[in-house]
Amino acid sequence: MRETLTNQKFQAFIRKLLLLLILFYSGNQSIAQCWEKIEKRAWHAFAIQEDGKLLSWGLNQQGQLGIGTTIDRLEPIQINCALGEQKILK
Structure with missing residues (x-):
């Protein structure tokens, strides 16, 4: 039982570490998207594109990305948006 719990904690740590590396290095890659603003949190991030669309990525175990899944x-x-596509106002 204890070995399984330790293994689960290790796997969770590795997942978070890999995601953190992806979040930090994703800004260095050109993925043909124009960002107006990016907000990073501990394990997830949000961005507003120049056209006003809101995007998110990262860990989503509690649904914090706002995409309707975990x-x-x-x-x-x-x-x-629940009311259809709308632009984010600054």
Whole structure:
């Protein structure tokens, strides 16, 4: 039992470490997207594109990305508004 718990903690740590590395190095890659603003948190990030679309990526165990699931995302995914597509106002 204790060995399983230690293994789970180690796997969770590795997942977080890999995600952190991806978040920091993703800014250095050209992925043909124009960002207006990016906000990083401990294990996830949010961005507003120049066209006003809101995107998020990172750990999503508690649904904090706002995409309607708890699946972690390593690449930006658009957050759809409940009232249809709307631009984010500054």
